[in-house]
Amino acid sequence: MRMSRLQQVQILILLLLLAGVSLIFARNSASFAAWTNLRNILLDATPIVVGAVAMTFVIITRGIDLSIGSIANLSVASAIMLTGVRPEGSMLTETGWAVYPVALAVGMGLGFINGLCITVLRINPLIATLGTMTFYRGIGLHLTEASLISVQGAISWFGRGQFLGLGLPVWLGIAVAVTAAVILSQSVSGRQMLALGGSPRSARETGIGEVKIILVVYALVGLAGACAGLTIVGRVGVLSSELGSGLEFTVITAVVLGGTSLFGGSGSILGSLLGALLLTTIQNGLNLIGADPYHYDVIRGGILIAAVTMDTLASRIAGRTRLSVG
Amino acid sequence: MMKSRTLLACLLGTCLIVLAPLPTMAQDVKIGVSFDKVEPFREAQKAGLDAAIAAAGASQSFANADKDAQRQASQVDSLISEGVGAIIAIPWDIEAAVTIAQVAEASGIPFITMDQAPADLEAVTYHVGGDPCADGRAAGEFFVKVADGQPFKLLEIQGSLSNDNGIRRSSCLNEALASAGNVSVVAQVPTDWNTERAMIATQNTLQEHPDLNGIYVPFNDGLNGVFSALEARGRLKPVGEDGHVTIVSIDGLPIGCKAVQDGFLDLDIATPIPAMSTKAVEAALKASAGEELQAKAEFLPGVPYGKADLEAKADELWGCK
Numbered sequence: 001m002r003m004s005r006l007q008q009v010q011i012l013i014l015l016l017l018l019a020g021v022s023l024i025f026a027r028n029s030a031s032f033a034a035w036t037n038l039r040n041i042l043l044d045a046t047p048i049v050v051g052a053v054a055m056t057f058v059i060i061t062r063g064i065d066l067s068i069g070s071i072a073n074l075s076v077a078s079a080i081m082l083t084g085v086r087p088e089g090s091m092l093t094e095t096g097w098a099v100y101p102v103a104l105a106v107g108m109g110l111g112f113i114n115g116l117c118i119t120v121l122r123i124n125p126l127i128a129t130l131g132t133m134t135f136y137r138g139i140g141l142h143l144t145e146a147s148l149i150s151v152q153g154a155i156s157w158f159g160r161g162q163f164l165g166l167g168l169p170v171w172l173g174i175a176v177a178v179t180a181a182v183i184l185s186q187s188v189s190g191r192q193m194l195a196l197g198g199s200p201r202s203a204r205e206t207g208i209g210e211v212k213i214i215l216v217v218y219a220l221v222g223l224a225g226a227c228a229g230l231t232i233v234g235r236v237g238v239l240s241s242e243l244g245s246g247l248e249f250t251v252i253t254a255v256v257l258g259g260t261s262l263f264g265g266s267g268s269i270l271g272s273l274l275g276a277l278l279l280t281t282i283q284n285g286l287n288l289i290g291a292d293p294y295h296y297d298v299i300r301g302g303i304l305i306a307a308v309t310m311d312t313l314a315s316r317i318a319g320r321t322r323l324s325v326g
Numbered sequence: 327m328m329k330s331r332t333l334l335a336c337l338l339g340t341c342l343i344v345l346a347p348l349p350t351m352a353q354d355v356k357i358g359v360s361f362d363k364v365e366p367f368r369e370a371q372k373a374g375l376d377a378a379i380a381a382a383g384a385s386q387s388f389a390n391a392d393k394d395a396q397r398q399a400s401q402v403d404s405l406i407s408e409g410v411g412a413i414i415a416i417p418w419d420i421e422a423a424v425t426i427a428q429v430a431e432a433s434g435i436p437f438i439t440m441d442q443a444p445a446d447l448e449a450v451t452y453h454v455g456g457d458p459c460a461d462g463r464a465a466g467e468f469f470v471k472v473a474d475g476q477p478f479k480l481l482e483i484q485g486s487l488s489n490d491n492g493i494r495r496s497s498c499l500n501e502a503l504a505s506a507g508n509v510s511v512v513a514q515v516p517t518d519w520n521t522e523r524a525m526i527a528t529q530n531t532l533q534e535h536p537d538l539n540g541i542y543v544p545f546n547d548g549l550n551g552v553f554s555a556l557e558a559r560g561r562l563k564p565v566g567e568d569g570h571v572t573i574v575s576i577d578g579l580p581i582g583c584k585a586v587q588d589g590f591l592d593l594d595i596a597t598p599i600p601a602m603s604t605k606a607v608e609a610a611l612k613a614s615a616g617e618e619l620q621a622k623a624e625f626l627p628g629v630p631y632g633k634a635d636l637e638a639k640a641d642e643l644w645g646c647k
Contacts, residue, residue: 029534030534031533031534034533036533037530037533040529040530040533044526044529091580091581091584134392141364145369146364146365146366146368146369147366147369148366148546148547148550148579148581150550150581160558232522235522235525235554236521236522236525236550236551236554237550237553237554238521238547238550238551238581240365240366240520240521240547241364241365241366242365242519242520242521242547243521243522245520246518246520283526284526284530287513287515287526287527287530287531287534288513288530288531288533288534290512290513290514290534292514293484293487293514293515293516294487296516
């Protein structure tokens with residue numbers, strides 16, 4: 001399926017914004033355009049990219065998942081508590097390879113529970129995931145007793161590993177984005193997600209398995225949350241009670257920046273990827289140019305408003321307002 | 327294996343017994359404790375209060391507002407309805423704390439704030455906290471001393487800019503640095519007390535300033551992130567080794583103490599949690615008994631310690647026990 005004209009305009013706007021802020025930062029910082037810094041940007045963006053890609057599927061189907069940050073926390077916390085070993089008298093918890101499958105399985109399971117709340121219990125996605133956001137974080141805090149857990153061993157392999165000059169998480173981000181883009185644009189499942197988001201009633205009448213699709217997309221967000229959590233803890237070397245805090249808003253911002261409609265039925269993986277890169281580039285550039293700390297939120301918020309305004313204008317010009325969907 | 331919270335409570339309890347015996351008039355008093363959030367430092371404060379309340383023979387009812395001022399207000403209402411004798415709160419929102427305090431006082435319940443000062447100290451019965459300004463200033467003076475008149479590039483990691491501790495730990499650091507023209511703060515990065523953001527801030531600043539000399543980390547939780555970024559650039563070297571980056575942190579958590587012991591953290595400033603907890607509980611019990619308090623507010627400066635001080639200051643370093 002080819003991108004619509006509107007999506008092409010949205011992608012163009014994002015690319016221009018990304019190029020514009022990059023130029024500004026490059027003019028003000030000698031090291032912004034250095035390869036090592038670009039590598040850092042890609043690595044820092046990975047948890048947001050992975051989360052945003054999965055969140056795109058959810059938002060396309062008219063849903064939202066506020067619990068991704070809490071899933072990142074709980075999935076990694078439970079994997080470390082279940083598989084890690086802390087020798088008596090040591091402050092370091094040694095992790096083995098089992099931490100990966102356990103975290104991913106827990107993450108997927110938590111996402112699946114979100115899907116069940118929405119499909120079986122018929123709870124609005126916003127309310128359901130608002131509830132599980134608090135619930136999952138509460139369990140995570142209980143498991144770790146809100147303490148800092150320093151970790152080493154296998155969990156660091158992924159977060160700190162390199163392949164062909166790029167961090168392993170970056171390769172994961174690329175693989176996830178490419179696979180998701182192919183699924184959304186080329187597969188039957190992708191078309192079903194778009195149809196379900198565009199008009200749930202029509203989708204049901206044509207026999208599209210609504211429950212199955214919703215369960216799968218929320219489980220994918222859970223899986224993405226676990227990947228994000230593993231990446232962060234692998235890099236930082238510590239499991240903190242703040243892990244994943246605020247991730248949901250960054251991820252949703254990236255998706256909205258990328259042009260995915262909050263009303264469902266349209267969206268683009270490439271847009272979400274660029275949205276995540278734009279947010280990370282701004283953070284990185286502000287740091288490099290030594291910006292006033294009080295300007296960070298102002299600039300981030302301003303760029304979000306600018307992007308959404310341009311997107312709205314583009315929609316009007318294309319004669320297709322978002323409200324006409326569904 | 328003993329749970330870490332229990333262990334921490336035992337350690338803080340020992341400190342309390344050493345530091346200040348509490349009055350024993352509290353047999354039937356229940357103290358309402360309202361926290362703004364739970365995280366490692368708050369866990370240490372909770373353990374301190376648990377120990378102080380138990381030492382006084384009182385009981386408690388605990389509530390966590392989870393970073394929500396409205397929730398904290400509701401929880402305080404519930405504590406008042408429950409009939410607690412006094413409330414000790416760590417406010418999430420320093421402005422909202424004033425209203426919450428007024429509601430408690432109107433119900434005849436003494437309202438004590440701990441750690442985070444409310445916007446108006448007159449509104450509360452008593453406040454006891456660390457002295458974020460003194461701690462920030464001590465950190466600044468340490469950097470000036472280490473720089474010794476030579477050019478010195480410093481990264482200032484910031485906590486939260488909407489929080490009294492975050493703001494004053496930053497502003498007073500900069501006040502102390504103002505007189506030293508050789509120390510330049512090359513980046514100030516707000517992190518909202520988040521370890522990952524501290525790592526990214528360090529990583530990015532090292533990109534622009536590979537010859538960075540010092541990092542100010544005003545919360546121990548951020549240390550792992552900073553060390554991780556330094557290690558990735560080959561700059562994680564112990565104190566005294568060529569290329570070492572001077573690091574000063576605040577809190578006094580076990581993770582901070584370990585970093586000092588391992589030689590990667592030059593100076594940690596330990597918040598005196600046992601003394602703070604004792605004073606808060608003491609004030610709560612006195613006020614609930616109708617006794618007058620000697621002071622309206624007390625600010626306790628942290629205990630600065632490096633590797634050389636570990637033995638001499640052992641009694642005050644609760645995170646090292």
